Amino acid sequence: MKNTFDFHNTPVIDQVGVEERVARFNSRSIKKTSKVEGLKLALSMIDLTTLEGKDTEGKVRQMCYKAQHPHDELPGLPTVAAVCVYPTFVKLAKKELGNSGVQVASVATAFPSGQSTLKVKLDDTKFAVESGADEVDMVISRGEFLAGNYNFVFDEIAEIKNACGNARLKVILETGELSTLDNVRRASEIAMRAGADFIKTSTGKISPAATQPVTLVMLEAIRDYYYETGIMIGMKPAGGISTAKIALQYLVMVKETLGNAWLNNIWFRFGASSLANDILMQLCKEATGVYQGADYFSKD
């Protein structure tokens, strides 16, 4: 695929206005049944993730169990959406999850820096897909992007998409390194037009990771692209979303920007492992009226 779009002319973003809009989402009051519904929805959108050098088979196994059994004491809970691991653990995760419906996602393309050759990135991707990954999370080359080589970034994404086959491609913009919202918008356009199925804020290795202003700009890019092409693109804010309250604010943002079609785990994900336990704690509180201590929820 060849790019025909001029990425120098992507829409401009006014940061002050974005922050104001975000503040308004955050003033929505989510109570009672809408809170319980929202929390369950958020739980079902989580990608449980472990991406550390010290990952072991045991850890991945535990995470896969948790993904299917978030908290058995509370009946009627959904499973999470996916587990996200390094390519070497994909086979194991796939086996552990069986036909639970929980997807296996894998980071590829020299995650998290992306500093490697295209050949290595393609091999990395193919290995993940051949091991059974349902989803591939790739990082863009931020250096090339910041240097203005937009078509380089485009071509790289398009090639990786090609290598993904049937796996869905999540493109990580690493917005913490892009420095402006104008750049976030531009990178979103590049990713979507190059074939991303999802656009994702962060690797979780760089601070700031997901923020609400960045997420709003990406959601607006998705909406505009949908109007232009009729193609739906998924969104995944990742990193830094650790409380149920913030997760609900993200759902409000999705609901009021993209509407209800995006309010499910096919089109929206949270990349945040610590979030799951806070959601579980809140759901238990809604069911019993009291908060339980953190030790009543498994940390996997």
Add this chain to the structure above:
Amino acid sequence: MNTKTTTEKKKPKLDFDSGWNYSPSPESTGHIRLEKRYDHFINGQFVKPAGGKYFPSINPATEKVIAEVAYGDERDIDKAVKAARNAYEKVWKKMPGAERGKYLYRIARIMQERARELAVIESMDGGKTIRESRDVDTPLAAAHFFYYAGWADKLEYAFPNRKISPVGVAGQIIPWNFPLLMAAWKIAPALACGNCVVLKPAETTPLTAMKLAEIIRDAGLPPGVVNIVNGDGKAGAALVNHKDVDKIAFTGSTDVGKIIQRAIAGTKKKATLELGGKAANIIFEDAAIDQAVEGIINGIFFNQGHVCCAGSRLFVQESVAEVVIRKLKDRMSTLIVGDPLDKNTDIGAINSKEQLGKINEYLKIGVDEGAEMWQSKCSIPSNGFFCRPTIFLNVSQSHRIVQEEIFGPVLAIQTFRTIDEVIEKANNTPFGLSAGVWTDKGSKIFNLTSKLRAGVVWANTYNKFDPTSPFGGYKESGFGREGGLHGLQPYLNLK
């Protein structure tokens, strides 16, 4: 880029209606204290009306009476003016500025302490959303007292090399759209400059002014410095025509403003009039479009459009008109209309039955004149006075909905091609209170702010208020400035 074929295949549409919805989240009213009946506040005390008559104040969201309020006439006004004159001569004008400032600070602090109560009553009495009364009206009202408290002992620095003295007794008449804020807006600078006041709140929204009277009493302000007389236009007329009033400060309709100006012509009375508006909100093709759409929403739907500086005439550059209107419709579809006390409500109740009637009449006029009307599909309560957010497309300068102030959630949209064209159209109105400009180009902003004949021009934002910033109009939008350093001047004699 070939997008035409794909869009023809399937028309993309967003769905904001079904699915996950917000449960009601009403603000508690358990903490507020409302009397059944409110009198006038004259000479530091609550006094019954001379005529013995009361009128109901209605909650526009429920149509229920929430309190009765004294109906004032000339006798009540006369009593209040006398009290003000007495306090002025004997106490207030002699008091050092630093001391006056202390009282203002005290009022501001009590307003902050009672902010929740003030916000809830403001929403119940006027129909505005709790989100706005809590986040805008109440804090801004307190901020005005804080700001002018700071000036009370520094007036000679505000006007260097001039001899300053207070004007005397100020008669102040305020509208129903921002009852508490307008009261603060008027009272704070007057007191800071050493004047005493008689305030006449609007008849549909008198209750927060009465709460303010309680606060003023609790702050220990000397009796007579602030007097509040309730009533309708009759009391207002009596105040304007009272011979011992030195200054009239009026915020309200242009029609009444003209009557006031005629009434005080040839008298020694000073005046400031802050009247209607029909502001141009201008969106250029190079603007940050999504944020501009948000600015359109804030410009026209803030406070149900009951804002004299509302951006009620939208000018969109033709090249982006289609996309702006589509985005605007999507955004309007997410606005929640309903119970003003629900924290999730975006648009509350229209202030009165009368006003709703006026808005509906304009909707009919717009349709009759051939404009294309579009309203969001939101549900609205069966009781109370509500109006769906509305836009009119295909309008031109000669339409009445473009020329006349509607004072409701109704936006008239026009397109333009060149900058000269839009400047001409934006200025082609009897009003000149405010305007908005949306562009990514700084040079364009400065070009327009100097050419638009409006008292306030916002750039890449809309409906932002601050006590440090002057506010006021040109032409039929009135004269004089309120707020900021400029807001002191009408309350001072400068030599």
